[in-house]
Amino acid sequence: MNAQQINQLIAQYPIVKDLIALKEVAWFNPNFTSLVEGLPYVGLDQKDIDDASARLTRFAPYLMKAFPETAASQGIIESELAAIPQMQQQLEQYFGQSIHGQLWLKKDSHLPISGSIKARGGIYEVLCHAEKLAIQAQRLNIEDDYAKLDSPEFKQFFSQYSIAVGSTGNLGLSIGIMSAKLGFDVTVHMSADARQWKKDKLRAHNVTVVEYAEDYGVAVEQGRKAALENPNCFFIDDENSQTLFLGYAVAGQRLKQQLEQKNILVDQQHPLFVYLPCGVGGGPGGVAFGLKMAFGDHVHCIFAEPTHSPCMLLGVATGLHDEISVQDLGIDNITAADGLAVGRASGFVGRAMQRLLDGFYTLTDETMYVLLGMLNDAEQLKLEPSALAGMLGPILTNQHQDYAALHHFSQQQLENANHIVWGTGGGMVPDEEMEKYLTQAKAYKK
Secondary structure, three states: OOHHHHHHHHHHOOHHHHHHOOOOOEEEOOOOOOHHHHHHHOOOOHHHHHHHHHHHHHHHHHHHHHOHHHHHHOOOOOOOEEEOHHHHHHHHHHHOOOOOOEEEEEOHHHOOOOOEOHHHHHHHHHHHHHHHHHHHOOOOOOOOOHHHHOOHHHHHHHOOOEEEEEEOOHHHHHHHHHHHHHOOEEEEEEOOOOOHHHHHHHHHOOOEEEEOOOOHHHHHHHHHHHHHOOOOEEEEOOOOOHHHHHHHHOHHHHHHHHHHHOOOOOEOOEOEEEEEEOOOOHHHHHHHHHHHHHHHHHEEEEEEEEOOOOHHHHHHHHOOHHHOOHHHHOOOOOOOOHHHOOOOOOHHHHHHHOOOOOEEEEEOHHHHHHHHHHHHHHHOOOOOHHHHHHHHHHHHHHHOHHHHHHHOOOHHHHHOOEEEEEOOEOOOOOHHHHHHHHHHHHHHHO
16 A cells, blocks of 8 residues: 555544554444344354254264363363452453443353364364365264274374465464364464464474464465365365354354353343454354354454554454455564564455444553553463453453443443453463463563
8 A cells, every 4th residue: 555545544544544553442343233234244144053063963972082181071162250359350450440240251262172262163164175175085974982983093094185374373273283183184384473382282282283474365376375285185264164154153162051050141221342353354254153153143243453453443443354454554573472463464354344343452462461561460361462452352342431421321231241362272271371471571560
């Protein structure tokens, strides 16, 4: 984009000026609609989510056998919903802002197998592909006990096939670990910002890691290109995959059950606010879709992005989606939140979900580190920087009167609210790496 085009964009969408200036901003969506009006744009419905849920249930016996750490949950990959009252107090004190209602952390950061939200979509898409291949080869029937997939015979069968993906880290971990366990020949194309320990972990699982000096977009592009050269290679496309999206969407109904078990109401008088860190958009988009299907218009989803990588906010606010990147505006896409270091958002997710999202905000790496240290001090919970992006959300939704006015929230509704911060990763960060994060957090807090 040249200077004239950028100035025209700023004139039309003033938020762009603040994004270029790398300011922390909040943008509440003036084009949000009801679920009934917004759903046709998604192109998926409850039947699709139910199908994904049934497939994960079929694979549960296999997962219990192949990954004993899933035995406690009967082979279902799910995370705890934890109240974080001390963190709520710390946030209120630090930012000088009350948070009405109750604050919770959804600990996808500690999901089994790969320790991040990507254990939902990434693992689901690999299982989906494995099932399809095995059924086509008449080696599997959906009535079978899928535990039989954990056998030398099936590993031999899957070894004829390849899987590839481009990733900043966590998606690569989930797809790499799952694919290798099944027996696939798997390659993960990693962008420059991917953490070394994630690359090391993948290689320890016999995954081929191809490293790039460029960002996520290049890793995906090169991965897609390499996969095209091998007719037996399946490329998992984080930008456009409806399968990944549905793997994430299963979280909605499961969260509904968790809230019911805790006797927590979600209705017009008891709104639910959910804050989701956003990279390319597949994970938060899929979860938000599942939440909307589970709670309808009573759930309010807000995406959080780093100031240096606000690709989804930029795409939705301008309506340009994947036709614009942050680099087009001179934003460098360099952030400590490696899982969120994406310059161009998913066009599929942006167009599908733009009417069902309440808004977006950005925050600096410094803010994420401060929140990381605060959560460790307050609740003894350790997350990676990108997983803290959602933690600023409850402050912002309580701070911005225009947001409450836009949705006609009464004071009583706000008092009855529940706020869920989606903790997206960190459960598998090595201790020495986590110590570096905490040291950095202390430096920023001073």
